Amino acid sequence: MRMRKTAAAGAVVLALAATATACGGKSGSAGDKSAGTDVYSHDYTPAKSVKVDSPVLKAAQKKGTITIGVKADQPFLGFQDPSTKKYSGFDIEIAKMVAADLGFSTKQIKFATVDSNARENKISGHDVDFFVGTYTINNERKRLVGFAGPYYTAGADLLVRKDEKSITGPDSLKGKKVCSIKGSTPLQEIKKAKYGAKETMELNRYSLCVTQLLNGGVDAVTTDDAILKGFAAQRPTKLRVVDNPFTKEPYGVGLDKNDKALREAITKALEHHIQNKDYEKAYRGTLGKSGSKFVAPQTPLPRD
Numbered sequence: 001m002r003m004r005k006t007a008a009a010g011a012v013v014l015a016l017a018a019t020a021t022a023c024g025g026k027s028g029s030a031g032d033k034s035a036g037t038d039v040y041s042h043d044y045t046p047a048k049s050v051k052v053d054s055p056v057l058k059a060a061q062k063k064g065t066i067t068i069g070v071k072a073d074q075p076f077l078g079f080q081d082p083s084t085k086k087y088s089g090f091d092i093e094i095a096k097m098v099a100a101d102l103g104f105s106t107k108q109i110k111f112a113t114v115d116s117n118a119r120e121n122k123i124s125g126h127d128v129d130f131f132v133g134t135y136t137i138n139n140e141r142k143r144l145v146g147f148a149g150p151y152y153t154a155g156a157d158l159l160v161r162k163d164e165k166s167i168t169g170p171d172s173l174k175g176k177k178v179c180s181i182k183g184s185t186p187l188q189e190i191k192k193a194k195y196g197a198k199e200t201m202e203l204n205r206y207s208l209c210v211t212q213l214l215n216g217g218v219d220a221v222t223t224d225d226a227i228l229k230g231f232a233a234q235r236p237t238k239l240r241v242v243d244n245p246f247t248k249e250p251y252g253v254g255l256d257k258n259d260k261a262l263r264e265a266i267t268k269a270l271e272h273h274i275q276n277k278d279y280e281k282a283y284r285g286t287l288g289k290s291g292s293k294f295v296a297p298q299t300p301l302p303r304d
Contacts, residue, residue, distance in 0.1 A: 039076060039088040040285020044100035044278065046108075054262035056129050056241040056255070058100060062193040066104045068095045069114035069128035069254075075230030076286045077131045080113065087111050093282035094151060094270070095132040098253065101269035120144045123254050130266065134226055146259065148266035151250035151274075151297060155245025156186035157225035159162075159232060161213060162240050165219055169244035176219040179209035186222040189247060206231075214238060224249050229290035241290060264303070271299045 050057070058068040070091060070225055071078030078091040092111070099109050112137050114131060122128045123145045134154070137147045156176065158178075160167050170189075174196035180187035180203045191200055203209055210231055221228065225245050232239045253266050269298040271281045275298055283294055 010085055018115040026187055040078075040093065040282055041088055042096070042278070042282065043106045044097050046100045046105045048102050050101075050103035052102070052261050052265045054259050054265065056126065056259050056262050057085060057265070059126075060129050063087065065108050065110050066102065067110045067112055067128050068097050068099065069119065069122055069131035069133065070095060070111050071133035072113040074134060075234055076289065077226060077230055078127075079230075080111075088101045088286075090152075090226075090283060093286065094253070094273075094279075095224065097273040097278055097282075098130070098132070098266050098269045101272060103187055109273065119254060123256060125221075126256070129208040129255075130262070134224060135251055135254050136224075136249045137252040141254075142257075142283070144257065145254045146257040146263050147252035148263050149270060149301060150250030151253065151270050151279075152226065152251045153297075154224040154226040154249040154251060156189060156222060156249070157245045158242040159221040159228040159239055160242060161211065162218065162236075162238050164219070164240075167242060169242060170195045170246045173220065178216075178220045178222055179203060179212050180222045181206055181209070181217040184223060186224070186247070190222050196229060203221070210239075226251070226287060229287050231291040233287075236290075238303060267301050267303060274299055 045130060050061075050133065070087060072080035072087065074089065074091075077089045078087065079089050095111070096106055096109065099106075112122075112128050114128065114133070119131055119135065123131055136152055136154075137257060138220050139270075158167060158170070166172060173190070175198045177199045178190050179201040180190070180196050187200060187202065190197055201209070201212065203212075206221065206223060206227070209218065212218045213221050214235075221231075225241055225243070228241045232241045252272070255262055255266065280294060288294055
């Protein structure tokens with residue numbers, strides 16, 4: 001199940017913070033180019049007469065809209081353009097695919113930006129009908145919410161300057177300086193003595209880490225590779241992902257823990273769009289712009 005933005009013309013300030021696994025942060029600027037342009041976007045044909053014994057879905061059908069929690073600050077994953085307010089990225093496309101199979105057109109979707117520390121509360125409190133946004137499935141979270149998927153498997157990796165040849169993975173960090181955000185899982189991992197990093201820099205935003213990397217203040221930035229790929233795709237002549245992940249982070253669609261009917265419907269939707277190649281097209285138009293090889297998830301997806 002392991003899987004892996006061209007730069008747009010004109011520089012703008014990019015509000016960016018990454019959160020996946022146990023990561024978090026607030027928006028900031030790394031001087032990157034707009035993540036809201038030249039990104040794949042597609043409208044999927046909504047299914048008709050969807051009958052699923054799900055209280056969440058029935059309530060959404062009654063309202064005529066479905067509310068999906070997403071990230072707004074992760075380039076080519078879940079990003080909201082500051083000028084147009086439109087969302088784009090791989091996770092946004094996944095959300096649209098699922099919504100279509102549940103009977104909702106793109107115009108009937110209400111995207112809601114949700115911070116990482118509020119995901120479980122927003123799902124269980126029914127502020128969102130489901131959540132799609134670099135949401136790692138783990139046992140601790142499964143006690144609080146349900147998951148469909150995984151639809152993508154990320155892993156902690158390293159972002160380095162394009163001309164950096166000595167860093168080939170976590171084991172080549174001896175004497176190097178690595179940046180990540182405070183409290184992130186990859187940061188705690190990379191601090192382990194076995195990797196030999198000379199120093200770790202802890203900042204509040206990944207965008208600040210990227211600025212440090214571009215300016216030579218650090219040798220690498222670490223977080224989930226899916227997030228790092230967005231930065232690399234924005235600055236393809238200056239940055240690259242090492243592509244040697246050292247953890248596994250399976251991303252799932254988060255939903256009400258007790259709504260098994262909705263979980264099954266979302267699982268079927270994911271399988272449908274993987275099999276009909278919508279998933280691949282969306283990936284290649286978003287995260288795939290980092291140059292990483294596409295690998296389709298195996299179906300059927302897990303049902304635990």
